[in-house]
Amino acid sequence: DTAVSQTPKYLVTQMGNDKSIKCEQNLGHDTMYWYKQDSKKFLKIMFSYNNKELIINETVPNRFSPKSPDKAHLNLHINSLELGDSAVYFCASSSTSGSDTQYFGPGTRLTVL
């Protein structure tokens, strides 16, 4: 009965590769998010989706592209990976347009070599 799930949990890859991280929520929420937590543990919003529409797009490189096939899924695709992309990526979801509590997935630890 996992609420927000992410795959994979760990991802190790070489610079220049393209990779995707998947996120699914079974809470019936209509807004989903991607956050990045860097090596200093600072958690920062990257994207959010509401009813399959991108609402915000923080100043992240355009190598990062969120894709939402339906309300329950929000995947993150990253092109041409760089060393600085190494971090933990968290998916989250909430009801309404985000004023309610956000529930976080377990995180995906991305290591770029």
Next chain:
Amino acid sequence: QKEVEQNSGPLSVPEGAIASLNCTYSDRVSQSFFWYRQYSGKSPELIMSIYSNGDKEDGRFTAQLNKASQYVSLLIRDSQPSDSATYLCAAFRLYSGGGADGLTFGKGTHLIIQP
């Protein structure tokens, strides 16, 4: 610029004492505030949410909000070693156009409860 500030700590508190965590925010339009707890290697989990000025209590936890001072705090009574974690303060703002923003997090306070 939206900012949430927290003292990074570590904050060391004896077991059974009250732990007091503080947070300030710069965006006056922020509407709701959250305290998340994060254990090492785990995802953030919600401890408390608060939307109105004043105190909100839930078990051993009390959140306090003062919008005039742009200040949020979390008190943990009867601190237990299991409370040792990083505590993240977050602010949320709903855009007037109906869009939404994500949470703006502080950098977290590392709390250590000494047995």
